[in-house]
Amino acid sequence: xxxxxxxxxxxxxxxxxxxxxxxxxxxxxxxxxxxxxxxxxxxxxxxxxxxxxxxxxxxxxxxxxxxxxxxxxxxxxxxxxxxxxxxxxxxxxxxxxxxxxxxxxxxxxxxxxxxxxxxxxxxxxxxxxxxxxxxxxxxxxxxxxxxxxxxxxxxxxxxxxxxxxxxxxxxxxxxxxxxxxxxxxxxxxxxxxxxxxxxxxxxxxxxxxxxxxxxxxxxxxxxxxxxxxxxxxxxxxxxxxxxxxxxxxxxxxxxxxxxxxxxxxxxxxxxxxxxxxxxxxxxxxxxxxxxxxxxxxxxxxxxxxxxxxxxxxxxxxxxxxxxxxxxxxxxxxxxxxxxxxxxxxxxxxxxxxxxxxxxxxxxxxxxxxxxxxxxxxxxxxxxxxxxxxxxxxxxxxxxxxxxxxxxxxxxxxxxxxxxxxxxxxxxxxxxxxxxxxxxxxxxxxxxxxxxxxxxxxxxxxxxxxxxxxxxxxxxxxxxxxxxxxxxxxxxxxxxxxxxxxxxxxxxxxxxxxxxxxxxxxxxxxxxxxxxxxxxxxxxxxxxxxxxxxxxxxxxxxxxxxxxxxxxxxxxxxxxxxxxxxxxxxxxxxxxxxxxxxxxxxxxxxxxxxxxxxxxxxxxxxxxxxxxxxxxxxxxx
Numbered sequence: 001x002x003x004x005x006x007x008x009x010x011x012x013x014x015x016x017x018x019x020x021x022x023x024x025x026x027x028x029x030x031x032x033x034x035x036x037x038x039x040x041x042x043x044x045x046x047x048x049x050x051x052x053x054x055x056x057x058x059x060x061x062x063x064x065x066x067x068x069x070x071x072x073x074x075x076x077x078x079x080x081x082x083x084x085x086x087x088x089x090x091x092x093x094x095x096x097x098x099x100x101x102x103x104x105x106x107x108x109x110x111x112x113x114x115x116x117x118x119x120x121x122x123x124x125x126x127x128x129x130x131x132x133x134x135x136x137x138x139x140x141x142x143x144x145x146x147x148x149x150x151x152x153x154x155x156x157x158x159x160x161x162x163x164x165x166x167x168x169x170x171x172x173x174x175x176x177x178x179x180x181x182x183x184x185x186x187x188x189x190x191x192x193x194x195x196x197x198x199x200x201x202x203x204x205x206x207x208x209x210x211x212x213x214x215x216x217x218x219x220x221x222x223x224x225x226x227x228x229x230x231x232x233x234x235x236x237x238x239x240x241x242x243x244x245x246x247x248x249x250x251x252x253x254x255x256x257x258x259x260x261x262x263x264x265x266x267x268x269x270x271x272x273x274x275x276x277x278x279x280x281x282x283x284x285x286x287x288x289x290x291x292x293x294x295x296x297x298x299x300x301x302x303x304x305x306x307x308x309x310x311x312x313x314x315x316x317x318x319x320x321x322x323x324x325x326x327x328x329x330x331x332x333x334x335x336x337x338x339x340x341x342x343x344x345x346x347x348x349x350x351x352x353x354x355x356x357x358x359x360x361x362x363x364x365x366x367x368x369x370x371x372x373x374x375x376x377x378x379x380x381x382x383x384x385x386x387x388x389x390x391x392x393x394x395x396x397x398x399x400x401x402x403x404x405x406x407x408x409x410x411x412x413x414x415x416x417x418x419x420x421x422x423x424x425x426x427x428x429x430x431x432x433x434x435x436x437x438x439x440x441x442x443x444x445x446x447x448x449x450x451x452x453x454x455x456x457x458x459x460x461x462x463x464x465x466x467x468x469x470x471x472x473x474x475x476x477x478x479x480x481x482x483x484x485x486x487x488x489x490x491x492x493x494x495x496x497x498x499x500x501x502x503x504x505x506x507x508x509x510x511x512x513x514x515x516x517x518x519x520x521x522x523x524x525x526x527x528x529x530x531x532x533x534x535x536x537x538x539x540x541x542x543x544x545x546x547x548x549x550x551x552x553x554x555x556x557x558x559x560x561x562x563x564x565x566x567x568x569x570x571x572x573x574x575x576x577x578x579x580x581x582x583x584x585x586x587x588x589x590x591x592x593x594x595x596x597x598x599x600x601x602x603x604x605x606x607x608x609x610x611x612x613x614x615x616x617x618x619x620x621x622x623x624x625x626x627x628x629x630x631x632x633x634x635x636x
Contacts, residue, residue, distance in 0.1 A: 043137055044359075044368040045388025045402030047436050047460050047493070048130045054508060054548055056121065058557055058585050058600070061166035061174050061627050064127070064147075065116030069613075070559055070583075072129060073493055073514025073542045076116070078613040081171045081620065082199045082217030082247055085117040089131055090462055091489030091518025091538050092144030095408060100138065100148045102239055102270050104287040109336045109349075110308050112141065112411040118245055118264065120193050122164075122176045123223050125151040131493070132462065133406035133432030136370040136386040139332065139353060143406040143432065143466060144489075151189050151225050159634040170604065170623035171217075172197035185229045195219040201620035204610045205253055212618065214258050215250035219243070233276040241268040249297070252616040260297035266290070280319040287312040306340040308412070318357075328357035332374075338412045347416040351376040351409070364392035374407075378415060379427045381407045396443040403433040410470055410481065420480040426468045428483075434462040452501040463490040465521075473525060484525055487535065489518040504552055511545035520570075529571035537614070539564040539578075553589040558582070568615045579611035598629040 049072065051059075059067045065085035069076040077094070078085045086094035099106050099114040107114040121127070131145045138146055159181035166174045176193040199215035221243035229235045249260035270287040289310045296303035316330025332353040339346045353374035360367040371385040386404030393399060410425040442455045468483035475482075491514065498509045518538045520530045534540070544561030560582045567575045585602040601624070608622040 043130075043134055043370065043386065043388055043402075044366045044390045045400045045434070045436075046130055046132045046134065047400065047434065047458070048128055049495075050126075050128045054555070054557070055546070056125075056127075057555075057587065058559075058602075059121045060164070060629070061168075061176075061625065062121055063117050064119040064121050064124075064149075067121050067127075068116070068129070070544060070561055071510075071512065071546070072544075073512055073516070074129070075538055075542075076613065077537055078117075078619070079617045080199070080212070080215065080250055080614075081201065082117065082197050082215055083249060083617070084113075084115050086113050087116050087147070089129075089145035090464060091487075091491065091516045091535060092464070092466070095141060095411070096143035096145075096466070098134075098138050098142040098146040100146055101241065101268065102150055102272065102287075103148075103285065104268075104270055104312055105138075105141070106149075106268065106289070107141070108291055108293070108306075108308060109310055110291075110293075110306055110338050110340065110412045115264070118219070118243060119149070120174070120176070120195075120221075122178075122193060123191050123221070124149045131460070132402055132434050133404045133430075133464065134386060135384045135406040135408075136355065136372045136404055137357075139372065139374060140351075140381070140407060140409040140427070143408055143428070143430065144464065151191075151223075160631060162629060162631040164598075164627065164629035166625055166627035168197075168604075168623060168625040170201040170620035170625075171199050186226070188224065188226045190222065190224045192222045193220065199250070201623060203618035203621060205618065210618075212250055212620075214248045214260075217245065217247040219245040235274050237272045237274075239270050239272075242266070250617075253618065254616055258297070260295070263292075263294040265292040279321070280317060282315070282317050285312075285314040285316070302341060304341050306338070308336065308338040310337075311335045316355075324360060324362050326359045326361075328355075328359075330355050336412060338416070340413075340417070342418055343416050344418050347412055349376065349378070349412060349415075366390040374409075376409070378423060379409055379425070381409065381427045382429055396440040398438040398440065400436040400438070401434070403431070405429070405431050406464075406466075408466075408470075414470060414481040419478055420472070422481050425470060425481060426483050428466050428468050428470055430464065430466040432462070432464040434460055436460040452499060452506060454497055454499040456495075456497050458495045460493045461491075462493070463488075465489070482524065485523040485528070485530070486521045487518060488521045489516065491516040506548075506550035508546070508548045508550075512543070514542045515540060516542075533570060533572040534567055536568055536570055537566045539566050541578075553591070555587040557585045557587070559584075563611075576612055576615060579609050580607065581609055581611065582606040594633050594635065596629075596631040596633070598631070600627045601625070602627075 055071055065076050065078060065087060068074040068087055075088045076085060087097055088094045089097050095112040128148045134142045134146060162178040164176050174195045178191045180189045195218060197217045199212055199217060201212050203210055223241045225239045227235055227237040243266045245264045247262050249258055249262060251258035267290045273284045275282045291308045293306040294303060313333045314330060316328060318326060318328040320326040334351040336349040351374055353372055355372040357370040368388045371383060373383045374381045384405045384407055388402035390400050408428040414425055415421050415423055437459050439457045441457065442453065465488045467486045469485045469487050470481050471484050472479050472481045473484060493514050496511045500507050516538055518535045519533055523531050541564035546557060546559045548555055548557040562580050564578045565575045583602060583604045583606055585600055587600045590597040603624055605620060605622045611619055613619060
């Protein structure tokens with residue numbers, strides 16, 4: 001136990017040890033800030049993070065929820081391996097983080113939640129986490145941030161095939177395959193996965209060692225992303241995503257058994273046409289999704305079945321006057337057709353929106369302005385806008401700032417669920433602002449930079465308020481959604497990245513820290529004990545970091561993160577304990593002509609910590625994973 005505490009203390013305070021070093025050759029740099037884009041117009045001033053190749057490599061067999069748990073200050077509510085996992089940023093709810101694939105929201109419009117245990121990290125080459133409000137760009141729900149997913153749909157120099165498999169003692173098997181190829185004007189990326197996970201992991205309860213039951217999960221899916229270039233100014237991309245998951249829902253610790261089951265089946269398509277001219281670009285984006293959710297347990301009179309079809313059409317045009325000024329304008333048409341066992345009749349929701357953007361780039365200054373107005377039958381969302389700035393003071397100091405107003409429409413279930421649905425709900429509205437300073441310390445010491453050497457520090461402060469917060473609450477014997485409270489969130493985030501290569505030995509160290517206050521400021525409910533209290537499950541403190549050492553084709557990685565206490569009752573009288581969780585992983589690569597063989601072994605929950613992400617939902621004790629990947633590259 002003493003050794004464990006010493007390791008933890010050294011790990012969390014190691015950034016201070018780095019600052020104390022006199023060896024200036026250790027001062028290396030890299031900037032982490034990347035401005036999110038909608039087509040070619042930048043949204044300046046928002047903090048954006050992307051995992052580097054190391055983080056993607058060690059999470060290739062895991063879900064996106066696991067990645068965000070380990071390497072970001074995001075709140076991940078994980079109901080256990082194979083079960084629901086939701087993500088929220090900066091003290092908001094899961095409804096306040098938009099999840100986008102190719103720029104289209106993939107959260108179910110009926111309940112507004114994206115299950116991150118249905119998102120294998122392997123499916124995406126390009127993952128970016130943008131913090132802060134951006135409703136003026138992405139519309140309803142983009143209040144606390146956006147998570148954007150995609151693949152590099154570019155013409156590859158070499159065709160390739162990859163297959164891989166992983167076995168975990170906590171969950172089970174996950175298998176995946178990928179092919180990338182291009183022929184003349186056509187390129188394609190196809191990824192498949194199959195999972196068969198028993199999730200029979202061990203955990204402690206009432207001083208007894210128990211084994212999880214009724215948590216089996218099977219899944220399969222395919223993403224195919226294709227592009228065709230007609231000429232140097234015209235291209236078309238067609239993308240398809242099918243996913244199926246069949247899961248048993250494990251009992252909570254207060255239940256002896258569970259008979260709950262859930263099946264998800266999703267089809268998603270999008271078609272994107274792009275036509276460029278000398279000073280402008282026209283993009284016509286269309287998407288269609290068909291989602292089915294089946295749920296049943298012994299407490300229901302009949303199974304609950306939800307069906308939802310969504311069609312989105314979005315033409316937009318961007319125009320550059322010169323290298324300094326550019327404009328963008330676009331329209332959005334969204335039609336949702338939903339039905340469920342609990343609806344009295346089929347629900348149709350049509351939303352129309354127009355948006356405008358302006359971007360200025362002059363020397364070291366970038367400024368963006370954007371605005372959006374949506375109209376629909378049930379609510380009257382306000383005009384929202386955003387203003388942001390990036391200014392590079394020197395080669396090693398960059399500052400960012402952004403202010404925007406935000407909104408979120410009620411979900412379809414909030415409006416039409418029976419009993420309880422409320423057609424008189426108002427949209428949630430509010431504001432969000434932030435400031436970031438990015439110190440590129442390596443540039444202060446040496447003038448050249450590369451991917452192997454970096455030293456950067458980034459510090460952000462944010463503030464956000466959401467009014468008319470929608471929540472379900474009892475009104476007599478009936479539960480119904482209402483606009484019941486206002487919530488104020490604020491805090492800080494900081495990141496440090498250090499990378500150095502000594503001959504054939506590479507060293508990487510990164511740490512993040514998030515401090516979040518998110519409290520109810522007022523409520524429509526009489527004697528509401530949540531006023532002035534922290535929102536449930538939002539930790540005040542979250543810290544994490546990674547140390548890795550590489551030598552030739554071998555990489556050793558140690559990861560540690562700490563999640564502070566989280567209140568489990570709105571009056572803050574009950575809480576879940578804070579916990580530390582660590583993992584180690586060893587990766588080995590072997591290259592034989594055109595074939596690369598990669599193997600890894602990982603120990604998760606290294607110190608055998610008892611912890612819960614969600615009340616009464618146990619997580620696995622120490623467990624082991626083994627994996628192998630084979631990649632064949634055809635050189636052209």
